[in-house]
Amino acid sequence: MALAWRRRKPGSKNSKLAKSVELSIPSHFRCPISLELMRDPVTAATGITYDRQSIEAWLGMGNNVCPVTNRDIRNEELVPNHSIRKMIQDWCVANRSFGIERIPTPKIPLTNAQAEDIVAEIAAATRRGDAARCEQLVANVKKWAKESERNRLCILSNGSSAALASAFCAFAGAQRSPRGSATYRVPEEILAALTMFLPLDDDDAASFVRSPESLCCLASVLKQGDLSARLNAALLARELLASGGGARAGAMADAEGLVEALAKLVKEPISSRGTKASLVSLFYLVNRDEGAARRAIGTGLVPALVEALVDAERSMCEKALAVLDGLLxxxxxxxxxLEHALTVPxxxxxxxxxxxxxxxxxxxxxxxxxxxxxxxxxxxxxxxxxxxxxxxxxxxxxxxxxxxxxxxxxxxxxxxxxxxxxxxxxxxxxxxxxxxxxxxxxxxxx
Structure with a gap:
């Protein structure tokens, strides 16, 4: 396999004088599955080296044999091949004049034992009411989950959703602490981690987040959290309503300030993603609860939706029309x-x-x-x-x-x-x- 790179002649000022240079990747640097340059080479028990992402995807599809030798292999037996990785990095450096960037040293993936331990520690810190320790552990969860999809799935499979939801419910009252205090941001940090593991397939996790304390905290974050926290709160509200088909809209509509906070995100957008999440939540609320619909109307949401429709892209337009139809x-x-001149046009x-x-x-x-x-x-x-x-x-x-x-x-x-x-x-x-x-x-x- 070869990659074609274009490089100018030395001293040339005219890009038209550029010449094509064909650079071949050594065969032992390529993954047998993807045939691409390996970024994180790992060796199976069969002695064959693969790129970690490719072989883990292969095993994740239910295959339990080595694609090359057809012998049994397991995910736990994959060993990082530091020698090949160092050779690949050296090759990248030697050919950087062709525009090849050095492959960074991959981080060691999280193990099931590590994921199980940190989830257990979060649960223990929650029971003790240790907000500082819980915040520290949640920060580690976020860091690991961001490193790779493998880490995220590993943490998720060890019950992270229920542990984080329980912590969010337990520390929801911290949102009423003075702004800037040590505990004020704890619920926001937990919320940020929790949204990394959506959808909430765990019934226990969903029940914790639907508690009155959690919903009150969610509304508070929507109203006065920073931009990222408000986005996370909107995403979680959408998840709670959409996953149940709006069946629990009545309970959520009773959360003080929730409807008003969601309407504010539509009237004063912080991001396209946040606006769409808020519109989905409002759709379920206004179509299932009359009180929620009337409170939304009272915020001035109807004219805001009409104006938003003028130049809205397709997805946003569909959601805005759905909410508007419910309010009408x-x-x-x-x-x-009828008071807005643009409504009918x-x-x-x-x-x-x-x-x-x-x-x-x-x-x-x-x-x-x-x-x-x-x-x-x-x-x-x-x-x-x-x-x-x-x-x-x-x-x-x-x-x-x-x-x-x-x-x-x-x-x-x-x-x-x-x-x-x-x-x-x-x-x-x-x-x-x-x-x-x-x-x-x-x-x-x-």
């Missing part, structure tokens, strides 16, 4: 939407331009703001006229033509009936737009 199920949510714009899911949410939201409401005749007329001017009638007809879910079809049909009552005042559709409407249509840019 309530009269105060619809009132807030944005919802019409998102039909067909994002995804099928976004289209269905947009139709549902538009139906909720335009349908006749008791005592809202003038608002309904204004909204319907605005929808006609924006081309909603045409897009809804196209949607029925190309097909959609039964629920969306029903809403689109009812919305067409609503809009049809105002077409005599304002005809928005040019008949030329519907030539060949029975033919297959392309709506990707609708």
């Amino acid at each position: 199920s309530y009269e105060d949510g619809r009132e807030a939407a 944005v919802l019409i714009k998102k039909m067909f331009r994002v995804s099928d899911m976004a289209t269905e949410f947009a139709v549902s939201a538009l139906w909720k703001v335009c349908r006749r409401q008791e005592g809202g005749g003038e608002e309904t007329r204004r909204c319907s006229t605005e929808a006609l001017q924006g081309g909603a009638f045409q897009k809804l007809l196209l949607l029925l033509q190309v097909g959609c879910s039964e629920a969306t079809k029903e809403k689109a049909t009812n919305l067409l009936k609503e809009l049809n009552a105002y077409r005599e005042r304002f005809e928005c559709v040019d008949t030329v737009d519907f030539k060949g409407v029975k033919k297959p249509l392309s709506v990707s840019n609708g």
Whole structure:
């Protein structure tokens, strides 16, 4: 196998004069599995040397034989080959003029015994209420987990999720300590480690994090933690809600300040990842708990979502539309939407331009703001006229033509009936737009 590297002629100032130089990697430096230069060579009991990542992936797929000799091997028997690694490093240094970087000396991977010991120590420190020691151990867990995926899985397989969740619950009250105190940041540190082992497949871990103390702490971190801590709290909240399909939304909605803190992350974004996590959490909360929905509306979330939709990318758009549709199920949510001049134009714009899911949410939201409401005749007329001017009638007809879910079809049909009552005042559709409407249509840019 050979790698092609390009190097300029000495003294040349013109890149066009560069010449190709072919550099061959010695065969004994290449992993027999990946055929790439080994970065962490290890030797199996069969005497064959592999790159650690490749052979561990092979064994992780359920294979228990050496790929070369077909003899039995075990992960625990892999021994670092320091001689080959040093030779590879020397070769990299000798060929650095070709742009080859020296392979760093790999860190020794964590063993099951080490992982078991540190998890046990975290549990013991939690029982003693030793916040300082627990924070120190959690820092080691984070460091090891960041070093490699192998280490992370090793720690996870030894019960880290339950131990960390238990510690988070036990030290949740430390978040009420004075800012800057020795214990104030302990819950945030535990939270940072806990999010490295998501999803929470351990039932004990999930029950610890769903405790009233933990949820109160989670809301506190969302409101006043630093940027990374707030992101971690949003990720954990999303995990708790999404893993249960929103079944526990009621209990989480009761956590003081949680809904408001999640809404703030949408209104004042700290990162795209944090905003998306908050939107997923809010989706489950506002669709399962009326109190949560009304509190979210009270924060000014509806106009914030409308404005966020203007230039949102696909994933963000789908999530924002899903939350907005849920909030528009309530009269105060619809009132807030109707007060914003962009609501109707944005919802019409998102039909067909994002995804099928976004289209269905947009139709549902538009139906909720335009349908006749008791005592809202003038608002309904204004909204319907605005929808006609924006081309909603045409897009809804196209949607029925190309097909959609039964629920969306029903809403689109009812919305067409609503809009049809105002077409005599304002005809928005040019008949030329519907030539060949029975033919297959392309709506990707609708």
